[in-house]
Amino acid sequence: MISRVADHCFWLGRYLERAEHTARVLHVTTTLALDAELSSEQSWAPIVIVFGERETFCEKRGEPAAGNGETVQEYMTWDEENFVSMVWSIRAARENARSIREVVSLEVWEIVNELYLYMTGGEGRREYFANRWGFYRSVRKLCELALGFTRSTMLHDTPLDFIWLGVQLERAGQTARNLDVHHHAFTTLPDKNEIVQTALWLSLLRSCSGFEPFMKRHRGAVTGQAVAAFLLLEPSFPRSVRHAVEEAYQCYTAIRPPAEHQLPGGRSLERIAMLSAVLAEEPPGGLVGDRVHAIVTQIVDETAVICAGLGEELFRYGPG
Amino acid sequence: MSSESPAPSLFANYAVPDGAFDEWLDAHGAPRSAAQRAIGTLGAFDGDEIARTQTLAERALLNQGVTFSVYSDTRGTEKIFPFCVLPRIVSAADWDSVDRGICQRVRALGLFLDDVYGEGRILKEGRVPEDLVLGAKTYMPVARGIKPLGGVRIHIAGIDLIRDSAGTFRVLEDNLRTPSGVSYVLENRLISKRVLPRIVEDARIQRVDLYPARLAETLRSVSPIEPDRSTCVVLTPGPANSAYFEHTFLARTMGIELVVPADLFVDGDEVFVRTTRGPRRVHVIYRRIDEAYLDPEVFRSDSLLGVRGLFRAYKAGKVALANALGNGVADDKAVYAFVPDMIRFYLSEEPILEQVPTYVCAREDDRKYVLEHLGELVVKAVDEAGGYGMLMGPTSTAEEREEFRRRIEAEPRKYIAQPRIELSTCPTWDPEARRVVARRVDLRPYVLTSPKGPWVLPGGLTRVALREGSYVVNSSQGGGSKDTWVQKP
Numbered sequence: 001m002i003s004r005v006a007d008h009c010f011w012l013g014r015y016l017e018r019a020e021h022t023a024r025v026l027h028v029t030t031t032l033a034l035d036a037e038l039s040s041e042q043s044w045a046p047i048v049i050v051f052g053e054r055e056t057f058c059e060k061r062g063e064p065a066a067g068n069g070e071t072v073q074e075y076m077t078w079d080e081e082n083f084v085s086m087v088w089s090i091r092a093a094r095e096n097a098r099s100i101r102e103v104v105s106l107e108v109w110e111i112v113n114e115l116y117l118y119m120t121g122g123e124g125r126r127e128y129f130a131n132r133w134g135f136y137r138s139v140r141k142l143c144e145l146a147l148g149f150t151r152s153t154m155l156h157d158t159p160l161d162f163i164w165l166g167v168q169l170e171r172a173g174q175t176a177r178n179l180d181v182h183h184h185a186f187t188t189l190p191d192k193n194e195i196v197q198t199a200l201w202l203s204l205l206r207s208c209s210g211f212e213p214f215m216k217r218h219r220g221a222v223t224g225q226a227v228a229a230f231l232l233l234e235p236s237f238p239r240s241v242r243h244a245v246e247e248a249y250q251c252y253t254a255i256r257p258p259a260e261h262q263l264p265g266g267r268s269l270e271r272i273a274m275l276s277a278v279l280a281e282e283p284p285g286g287l288v289g290d291r292v293h294a295i296v297t298q299i300v301d302e303t304a305v306i307c308a309g310l311g312e313e314l315f316r317y318g319p320g
Numbered sequence: 321m322s323s324e325s326p327a328p329s330l331f332a333n334y335a336v337p338d339g340a341f342d343e344w345l346d347a348h349g350a351p352r353s354a355a356q357r358a359i360g361t362l363g364a365f366d367g368d369e370i371a372r373t374q375t376l377a378e379r380a381l382l383n384q385g386v387t388f389s390v391y392s393d394t395r396g397t398e399k400i401f402p403f404c405v406l407p408r409i410v411s412a413a414d415w416d417s418v419d420r421g422i423c424q425r426v427r428a429l430g431l432f433l434d435d436v437y438g439e440g441r442i443l444k445e446g447r448v449p450e451d452l453v454l455g456a457k458t459y460m461p462v463a464r465g466i467k468p469l470g471g472v473r474i475h476i477a478g479i480d481l482i483r484d485s486a487g488t489f490r491v492l493e494d495n496l497r498t499p500s501g502v503s504y505v506l507e508n509r510l511i512s513k514r515v516l517p518r519i520v521e522d523a524r525i526q527r528v529d530l531y532p533a534r535l536a537e538t539l540r541s542v543s544p545i546e547p548d549r550s551t552c553v554v555l556t557p558g559p560a561n562s563a564y565f566e567h568t569f570l571a572r573t574m575g576i577e578l579v580v581p582a583d584l585f586v587d588g589d590e591v592f593v594r595t596t597r598g599p600r601r602v603h604v605i606y607r608r609i610d611e612a613y614l615d616p617e618v619f620r621s622d623s624l625l626g627v628r629g630l631f632r633a634y635k636a637g638k639v640a641l642a643n644a645l646g647n648g649v650a651d652d653k654a655v656y657a658f659v660p661d662m663i664r665f666y667l668s669e670e671p672i673l674e675q676v677p678t679y680v681c682a683r684e685d686d687r688k689y690v691l692e693h694l695g696e697l698v699v700k701a702v703d704e705a706g707g708y709g710m711l712m713g714p715t716s717t718a719e720e721r722e723e724f725r726r727r728i729e730a731e732p733r734k735y736i737a738q739p740r741i742e743l744s745t746c747p748t749w750d751p752e753a754r755r756v757v758a759r760r761v762d763l764r765p766y767v768l769t770s771p772k773g774p775w776v777l778p779g780g781l782t783r784v785a786l787r788e789g790s791y792v793v794n795s796s797q798g799g800g801s802k803d804t805w806v807q808k809p
Contacts, residue, residue, distance in 0.1 A: 001595050001596045001597070002577055002579060002583050002593055002594065002595055002596075003583070003594045003595060003596055004579075004580065004582065004583050004594070005577070006596045095559075098559055098564075099558075099559050100568075100578075101565070101568030101569075101572060101578075102554075102568045102569075102571035102572035102577070102578045103572075103578075106384070106572075109384075110383055110384055113383060113384070114383055117382070117383070158596065162596075255596065256596075263597055263598065264596070264597075264598065265596070314596045
């Protein structure tokens with residue numbers, strides 16, 4: 001497969017996953033702000049941090065604005081200069097898809113293009129103001145539809161593996177960051193009210209589409225340790241870090257079989273395998289206090305290193 | 321809404337401009353036999369239905385991203401190529417002579433290229449002026465002596481036809497370098513089938529969707545190795561190119577890879593593509609990049625686009641390029657005047673298709689005539705395309721004519737002139753007036769040539785001048801397109 005094309009596939013997957021994740025997190029937070037007895041500040045400020053945008057946001061909108069739900073949503077949804085805003089991710093997903101029109105299926109392209117037209121053609125903006133819930137739902141639906149179509153309409157071959165490698169690595173990073181920020185916010189809450197804490201853990205689960213799966217595993221007992229273990233280590237939950245990394249490893253071994261030593265990409269293979277092993281060996285009971293932050297930091301750093309390594313080993317190599 | 325007042329017949333008030341041949345209706349306003357079925361079925365539609373069909377079609381094109389980029393628009397905005405749902409219909413008998421005429425023409429043009437890059441017989445015998453050919457900007461001296469793989473030079477051609485007042489098809493222009501537009505032929509048919517399913521079914525027309533398979537076969541047929549084991553690619557300048565949609569379309573429908581120059585490199589006169597599993601040899605390149613930008617070693621050294629060493633690989637016969645290099649000299653607007661002579665010279669046949677009488681300003685008699693008749697003629701710069709650099713004599717101002725007089729006198733080689741041909745008209749939906757109006761059309765059929773000979777796709781791109789009274793059908797200047805229905809014999 002052409003290296004440049006592989007690069008576009010990888011980023012198409014990442015941007016679709018990122019846009020979907022952003023819509024989901026914003027959506028969940030709007031309900032959290034209504035449910036829990038939390039200040040607007042406590043609900044919204046973590047969002048800006050999760051996406052790594054605190055500094056730029058404060059510079060552009062002022063620190064107090066981080067507590068303003070409307071400002072945060074507007075910034076994370078529509079700001080064209082914000083590299084992690086939904087509109088930016090969707091535009092980038094579409095640019096990547098457009099650069100490989102001959103690789104993605106017509107169905108995938110049409111949905112990605114529709115999503116882009118929805119966001120930039122006025123329809124999305126109208127729905128955003130008229131029906132916020134409907135707006136986030138539309139974005140999530142189209143992202144998931146595009147990703148679903150990749151599996152149901154494209155050859156199960158290298159391009160698909162690169163798309164999903166991108167999805168899974170993005171997902172691992174997002175879940176990890178999401179957990180980290182919320183975990184940090186909870187431990188510093190002045191009010192240790194159990195009801196509020198439970199509401200927050202549930203909201204974190206919901207923002208990872210993990211509420212119902214968690215309940216099926218844990219039958220109602222919501223503790224910080226259980227939620228952290230679930231989001232990081234649950235092997236059968238599709239958005240847990242462990243599951244995402246194992247899936248990423250599967251995709252990668254299809255692209256670069258471990259036995260074919262003559263092919264490029266050996267170092268990335270080792271890195272993904274290593275991260276997968278770290279997660280498999282982590283005891284769930286130990287996920288309290290500082291350990292959560294430590295392992296999450298390791299995950300976020302490792303995924304960044306893996307992505308950079310892929311760029312060097314597979315996407316940009318060779319003479320000329 | 322308008323159901324209260326019964327819709328008038330779609331063709332009430334339909335007026336064909338004086339002297340124009342209409343594709344659907346004869347001089348008495350009666351349907352031509354080829355259009356009878358379509359008029360029977362579409363005639364049952366009212367304006368609302370046509371408008372709805374039209375909107376559906378446009379929406380589908382936008383959602384599918386069937387767009388082109390406009391160069392003058394710096395933001396690189398993509399637009400849909402305006403599409404009119406009312407088709408252009410060609411009878412089986414008309415198509416038969418178009419098909420034969422185009423094959424004949426393309427064969428002669430191929431032999432002409434072999435000749436001018438080889439022995440130069442036709443020049444030595446004075447049938448085509450030597451200085452006109454060798455002095456053309458499009459003549460490529462470095463291509464002299466190169467024999468392309470499989471003996472094919474014009475793998476893909478688009479021959480522009482117009483139809484005069486008498487309904488006679490005439491060749492207006494040959495496009496032998498990187499003709500574009502075939503993707504719209506296929507997309508337009510898909511849209512027609514989607515929005516007018518019953519009417520398409522009823523019309524007994526030839527299919528066009530076999531084009532990609534035939535193109536792939538054509539490309540493989542000139543490979544330096546066994547066709548079935550060859551790697552063919554489509555080479556595009558990238559997403560910013562105005563025809564990028566088409567490049568992706570062709571790669572996708574042929575199931576081959578689309579590459580940009582940076583994906584390729586040359587090693588030991590062989591071309592390779594960078595893949596995630598290391599380099600892979602490439603045998604045939606359908607290049608949609610202008611030859612001036614192909615290889616900075618040989619052509620424009622300032623080009624950042626090209627593949628260094630590609631020309632060497634081509635010359636060594638290690639890679640086939642479609643189309644071959646240097647074809648521009650055969651579709652030069654001045655050389656065009658001599659195509660009927662080429663057909664007689666190489667094939668000993670009389671031309672089947674007419675073309676437009678052409679005055680070559682490089683010839684003194686012609687120049688004199690042109691300068692005396694500027695007000696009646698269409699003057700074209702030989703190296704401009706897309707409807708730019710033209711003087712439309714009959715509608716020009718005195719200053720414009722004076723300007724062209726100066727230009728022609730300064731550089732006669734650069735200009736040719738032709739009488740204005742009344743382009744035929746075809747019923748076209750006018751969304752503002754909400755009625756069917758007569759608009760000028762042309763037709764570009766596509767020809768594929770393999771070592772076995774040429775094949776014409778039964779269909780083609782009908783371009784339509786959407787503005788009232790306009791003769792300019794180019795997409796860059798307010799033109800749109802129509803589906804072209806070639807009837808089965």
